Amino acid sequence: MRPPPLLPSFWDRWSGLRLLDAGLGIWTGLVFLFLYLPILVLVVYSFNDSRLNVVWEGFTLDWYGRLWDNTRIARALKNSLVVAGFTTVLSVVLGTVGAWLLHRYRYRFGSTLQTLIAVPMIMPEIVMGISLLILFTTAGLKLGFFTVIVAHTTFCFPFVLIAVQARLQGMDPALEEAALDLGATPVRAFFLVVVPYLRPAILSGALMAFTLSLDELIVTFFTASAQVATLPLLVFGMAKVGLNPMLNALSALFIVATVAFVLFSEHLRRLGRRAP
C-alpha cells in the first residue's frame, strides 16, 4: 500500500469545502468594509485641506486646531462630561445596590421587576424622550442638567445592574457569610467583601454607562435646555446647517474616545472573568 501524499493534491485543495470557506471569507470582509469604510472616510477627510468633504486637497491638522479654539464646542464638551459623569455615578450606585438587593432577597414580583428594569434599555429613545419631557414638565421641573442626568440614568443604570448581576451569579454566598461571621456588620461586609468582588463588573458597567451617556442624542434633545447643549446636540445642530471638516475632526475624536472606553471595559470584564 502506498503512503498518503504529504501535500494535498490540487483537487483536494479546491474541493467544495475550500470554496465555501473562501466565499465566506470574502463575504465577511465585505460586511466589515461596509461597516467601517464610512468611518474610515470620515476620519480621513478630517485631515483634508478643503471646506468640502468631496475632494481631497491635501493634509492638514487645521480642523483639529479650530476645534480646540471653538468655545462653543469646548462648553458642549464640558456639559457632556458633566452629564456623563453624574449619570455614571448615579448608575453605579443604583445598578450595584439594585443588583445586590435582587440577588440577595426574594421578591414577590422579582422577575417582573427584572423585566421592567431592562425595558428602558430597549425602549425607542424617542418614546423615552417624549415621556420624560411630559413627566418633567408635569412635575414643574425646569429643564437643565438635573433633568438630563435623570433621563440618562434611566437607561444607563440597567447596564450596570446587568453586569453586576452576572458577576453575582458566580459569587459564593459563603463569602458574605464569612465576613459577617468574622464580625463585619452587613454594611461593612458589603463594602469590604462584596463590592471588591464586584469591582470588575462595576467598572465595566460604569464605562458602558459613561459611553452611552456621552453619545446620547435623542433623549437629551427632549430633556435638555439650550444652556446644557451636549456635544452630540451641538454636532447635530451644526450638521443641519452644513457638514464641514471640523465635524469630521470632532467625530474622529469621539470615535477614538468611545472605542477606547469600550475596549477598556471589555478588558476589565475579561479580567473579572479570570479572577475566581
Place this chain on the structure above:
Amino acid sequence: MIEIRSVTKRFGSFTAVNDVSLDIAEGEFLTLLGPSGCGKTTLLRMLSGFETPTSGTLRIDGEEVTHLAPYRRNVNQVFQSYALFPHLTVADNIAFGLRMQKVPAPEITRRVDEVVELVALTGFASRRPHELSGGQRQRVALARAIVPRPKVLLLDEPLSALDAKLRQQMQLELKRLQKHLGMTFVFVTHDQEEALTMSDRIAVFNQGRLEQLGSASAIYHQPRTAFVADFIGEANLLTAEAIARSGTMTRLRVEGGLELEIPTDRWPAGGSKVVISLRPEKILVSKRPLEAEAIFTARVTDELFQGALDRLHLQTESGTRLTALVANESALREAIHAGDAVWCGVHADDIAVVGPA
C-alpha cells in the same frame, strides 16, 4: 459551653432540625454526623447565626444567642468552600476578623504571624488565595477562623474538598490543633471514618433528629438504633424474637433460625421482636473449633477479597445469612474459601439491640 434546647427549624413544610437538645462541653471536639439533608449543617448554621431556630433556645458560654446576629457572636466558622476573600492576601484574609474587632495594628501583625506559623503557612502571607493549593487554602480558612480566639470553632465539612491522603493528614493536624488551643470544636461531616478518628463525642443525625450521642467507641459498639448501626461501620441487622429467659440471659431466635443469647437488661421493655446489630468483624470464623459464648457452624457461600480483609458471606446451619470480615490469611492452610464449612463464634457483648422490629 453550648446548650441546645429543643431546637426545631422548619423551612416551609420541611423540618430540617426536629426538637434537638444537646450540650457541648468546653474544649470538646464534637462531631455532627449524618447523611446529607439530615439537619447537621442547619444546626451548625444556627450556632453561627445564619439561621434562626423556629423554636427552642441556644446558649453559648452562658449567653442566650438564639436570635443574635452572626457578627455579634463569639464563634467563627470554617466554610466548606473556605470562602476566602479573593481580593485580599493570605495575611489580610487572616487579619480580617481582628480588624473588625478594632485590634491595634501591631497586635494584629503579631497575632497573624503567630497563627501563620501555627498552620505552617510561613512564606505565603503575601500570596492571593488563587495562588494557593487546596490544602493551603484550607489552612488559611482555619487560621482566619481561629485568630480572633472564638469561644467555639464551627467547621462545616472543611476537609471534603481535599484528596484522601491530604484529608487524613489534615484530620490529625486538626485534632492536634484543637488540643493545642483547647478550643471547643463543632465539626460537621458525613464521613463516619472522619468522625470516628477525630471526635471526643459524636452526635449522629437522621432526618432532623438526634439519633445517638456518645463517644466514638460507644457509638460504634453500642449503637442504639438500626440507622446508627448501619450508618457507622457495617452491620448485620437481623430481626430476632425472645424464646426463653434464664436468669440474667435471654435466648433469641434470629431470622433464619440461628439462636443467640444476650443479657436480659438489653431487652427493651415490652415487645416480643427486636432488631439486633452484629458487626461483621465481630463474628469469629475458623476452620477449627473455637471458643466463644455462642458457637455455631456455617457454610461460606461467597468470598470477596478486599486486600487486608476478606469478606465472607455465611449461611448458618440453621439458615441465617450473615456477613463476616476476617483478616486475610496468607497461609494457604488456614485460608477460608467459598464452599468451606466453618466454625463461627459470637460474644454476647457484641450483639446490640437497636430497636423493636
